[in-house]
Amino acid sequence: MSDLQFMELALTLAKETVGQTSPNPVVGAVLVKNNQVIGLGAHLKAGEPHAEVHAIRMAGEKAKGATLYVTLEPCHHFGRTPPCCDLIIQSGIQKVYVATQDPNALVSGKGIEKMKQAGIDVEVGLLEEEARKLNQVFFHFIQTGLPYVTLKAAVSLDGKTATYTGESQWITSRASRQDVHHFRHTHDAILVGVNTVIKDDPRLTVRVSDEVKPAVRVILDTSLRTPLGAKIIQDHEAPTWIVVGSEVTSEWIRHFTDLGIKIIQMNSKHIPIQDMLSHLGELGITSLFVEGGAEVLGSFLKERHFQRVITYIAPKLIGGSGAPTSFAGDGIANIDEALSLEIEEVCQIGPDIRIVSIPKWG
Ligand SMILES: Nc1c(/N=C/[C@H](O)[C@H](O)[C@H](O)COP(=O)(O)O)[nH]c(=O)[nH]c1=O
Ligand SMILES: Nc1c(N[C@@H]2O[C@H](COP(=O)(O)O)[C@@H](O)[C@H]2O)[nH]c(=O)[nH]c1=O
Numbered sequence: 001m002s003d004l005q006f007m008e009l010a011l012t013l014a015k016e017t018v019g020q021t022s023p024n025p026v027v028g029a030v031l032v033k034n035n036q037v038i039g040l041g042a043h044l045k046a047g048e049p050h051a052e053v054h055a056i057r058m059a060g061e062k063a064k065g066a067t068l069y070v071t072l073e074p075c076h077h078f079g080r081t082p083p084c085c086d087l088i089i090q091s092g093i094q095k096v097y098v099a100t101q102d103p104n105a106l107v108s109g110k111g112i113e114k115m116k117q118a119g120i121d122v123e124v125g126l127l128e129e130e131a132r133k134l135n136q137v138f139f140h141f142i143q144t145g146l147p148y149v150t151l152k153a154a155v156s157l158d159g160k161t162a163t164y165t166g167e168s169q170w171i172t173s174r175a176s177r178q179d180v181h182h183f184r185h186t187h188d189a190i191l192v193g194v195n196t197v198i199k200d201d202p203r204l205t206v207r208v209s210d211e212v213k214p215a216v217r218v219i220l221d222t223s224l225r226t227p228l229g230a231k232i233i234q235d236h237e238a239p240t241w242i243v244v245g246s247e248v249t250s251e252w253i254r255h256f257t258d259l260g261i262k263i264i265q266m267n268s269k270h271i272p273i274q275d276m277l278s279h280l281g282e283l284g285i286t287s288l289f290v291e292g293g294a295e296v297l298g299s300f301l302k303e304r305h306f307q308r309v310i311t312y313i314a315p316k317l318i319g320g321s322g323a324p325t326s327f328a329g330d331g332i333a334n335i336d337e338a339l340s341l342e343i344e345e346v347c348q349i350g351p352d353i354r355i356v357s358i359p360k361w362g
C-alpha cells in the first residue's frame, strides 16, 4: 500500500466516529512497518484514549522504527489524556505523516516541533483537504467559540413547506426524514422556533439507534410561549433548553425550570442570533442543527450565522400564494443581495433529492 492509502485508511477510521467524539475532533491513526499495518486506532469518545494511543498499544514493541499516519497533529498538552507526541517519541516511531495541524492556536505546530526535535521525520499535509473537511465542525468551534451551524429545510418542488392551511406532514419521504436523523446524530443540539413546537409538537429526538448520546433540544422562544404540555417539555427523552428574551418574568420561568427545563435568558428583549450562539458555545455546544421554522431560518440567513444548508426537495407540487416557504423574515429588495452558496453535494434519497450547500462568505 502507498502512503496515500495508509492515510486514507486513517481517514476512514476517523470518518466512522463522526458524532461520537464531541467536543473533541475525530482522529484516525495507522501504524505501519515493512508495509504491514501493525496498529490502528480512532478516538472514540472525549475523555477516552486518543487515536494514536490505541494504534501504539496495538503494535506494542513493534512500534520501534515504524511509520505513523495520523489525520490530526498529535497533541502535546495534558488534557484529559497524556500527550500523544510524548508517547510517539517514547515508542521509537521514526516517521510521522500528519494530515493537518491542530487549529487550536494554543497547540498548533507544537506537537510537530517536539517530534522533529526528538529526531522524528515529520511530513504535514498528506490528504490535508479531506482531513480538514472531516473536522470542519471542530475547527470552526475552536477558532470562533461558536457552534458550527447547519440549516435544514424540507420543501416541495415549488418551494413550499406546507399548504396554505398549514398542513405539512408529510412533504418529504420517510427515507428523507430518516436521513434527517443521521444529521441530528452528528450535531450536539437541534434548534427550532416556538411556532414549530406549537404547530408540530415535535419530539426532536435522534432516532437512529437507541444508544446514541441524545442531542440537546434548543427552542427559540422570546416570550416563552412553549406549551407546558409539549412533548419536548413532558417526554424527558433529551435535555430541553429554551432561549427567552429579557422581558420574560422569573415566576413564569419557574414553571419550566420546575419541570427540569433549562432556560437561557438573553439580556435583550429579542434574541440576537450571535449572542444566542455564543451562549450555546459557552455551554459546550460545538454544532447546531437548525430545523426551522421559516422565521428562524430567516433570522439565521439575515444575520449570516451558518456554515452549511441541507435542503430536501420532494417531487410534489403544492401551489397557493398563501402557502409558506422555507425562509421567511424581511428578505431582500434586490436580487444581487441574494446570498450565493456553493453546491457541495446533490443526491437522491428515496423519491426526493438532498442538496448540501455551503455559503460563500467574504
Ligand atoms: N413536514 C416535514 C418536516 N417537518 C419538520 C417539523 O417541522 C418538525 O421539525 C419535525 O417534524 C420534528 O420531527 P420529530 O417529531 O422529531 O420526528 N420535515 C421534513 O424533513 N419533511 C417534512 O415533510
Ligand atoms: N482527539 C484527539 C486529539 N484531540 C486534541 O486534544 C484535545 C482533547 O484532549 P483530551 O481532552 O485530553 O481528549 C482536543 O481539543 C484536540 O486539540 N489529539 C490527538 O492527538 N489525538 C486525538 O485522537
Ligand SMILES: [Zn+2]
Pocket (backbone or CB within 6 Å): 050, 052, 074, 075, 076, 082, 083, 084, 085
Ligand atoms: Zn493526543
